[in-house]
Amino acid sequence: MTCEPTILITEDEPKIAALLRDYLQAAGYATHWLKSGDTAVKWIQDNAPDLVLLDLMLPGKDGLTICREVRQFSQLPIIMVTARVDEIDRLLGLEMGADDYICKPFSPREVVARVKSVLRRAQATAFASSEPDNEYRGLTLDEVAFRARVNGNPLDLTPVEFRLLQTMLDQPGRVFSRGQLMNNMYTDGRIVSDRTMDSHVKNLRQKLAGLLPDTEIIHSVYGVGYRLE
Numbered sequence: 001m002t003c004e005p006t007i008l009i010t011e012d013e014p015k016i017a018a019l020l021r022d023y024l025q026a027a028g029y030a031t032h033w034l035k036s037g038d039t040a041v042k043w044i045q046d047n048a049p050d051l052v053l054l055d056l057m058l059p060g061k062d063g064l065t066i067c068r069e070v071r072q073f074s075q076l077p078i079i080m081v082t083a084r085v086d087e088i089d090r091l092l093g094l095e096m097g098a099d100d101y102i103c104k105p106f107s108p109r110e111v112v113a114r115v116k117s118v119l120r121r122a123q124a125t126a127f128a129s130s131e132p133d134n135e136y137r138g139l140t141l142d143e144v145a146f147r148a149r150v151n152g153n154p155l156d157l158t159p160v161e162f163r164l165l166q167t168m169l170d171q172p173g174r175v176f177s178r179g180q181l182m183n184n185m186y187t188d189g190r191i192v193s194d195r196t197m198d199s200h201v202k203n204l205r206q207k208l209a210g211l212l213p214d215t216e217i218i219h220s221v222y223g224v225g226y227r228l229e
Helices: 014-026 040-047 064-068 085-094 108-127 158-170 178-185 193-211
Strands: 006-010 030-034 052-053 080-081 098-101 135-136 139-142 147-150 151-156 218-221 227-228
Touching: 006 014, 006 040, 014 108, 030 040, 040 052, 040 064, 052 064, 052 108, 064 080, 080 108, 098 108, 135 193, 139 158, 151 193, 158 178, 158 193, 158 227, 178 193, 178 227, 193 218
Parallel strands: 006 030, 006 052, 052 080, 080 098
Antiparallel strands: 135 139, 139 147, 147 151, 218 227
16 A cells, blocks of 8 residues: 555546656656546545645536535645636636646646645644634634634635634634735735625625524624624
């Protein structure tokens, strides 16, 4: 049984998949290739790879759907690989929970470097597991495992929603402007509209209401922003 990190390659073009496989194996990784998206989620559940190279446009189930479904049960690193380079696709991929994004055509050496970098970040997070959870009035955030709980019940959040809640939970009662929340939610310098920000808050409120139906935690402050109380 191999102890090498396992990389799942989901790619419908055999030549690209073979190129990625050869370079990754030469770098010391074990690989598995799937050319259709239909079996990807089940394979991930059964085999628990260390990282997934996920093509956006797959036959069967597309990459964004796979990423969204995987994030319901795992925070394993996911790198999107696609020929679609417009900004909307890039934002969608990251907001669905992808850890990085590589556009075709690419250098296979760059892919290997990105894989190493993302795995290093994941390992560094795991080694920091001794840090205490962030907890406030029954709401608990495990910042290492990227999990949230309300009175012990799991709260399924996207990475953006998690960072949004984490920012406010760090300073309960403080009023955060939309700009301040954006800076903490997005670390890559992207420009996000107020409408997008409000949409994230709305989704987060709905998820919290599902576990706390009689309690409103996130309050709007007219003309300023939001606070957790």
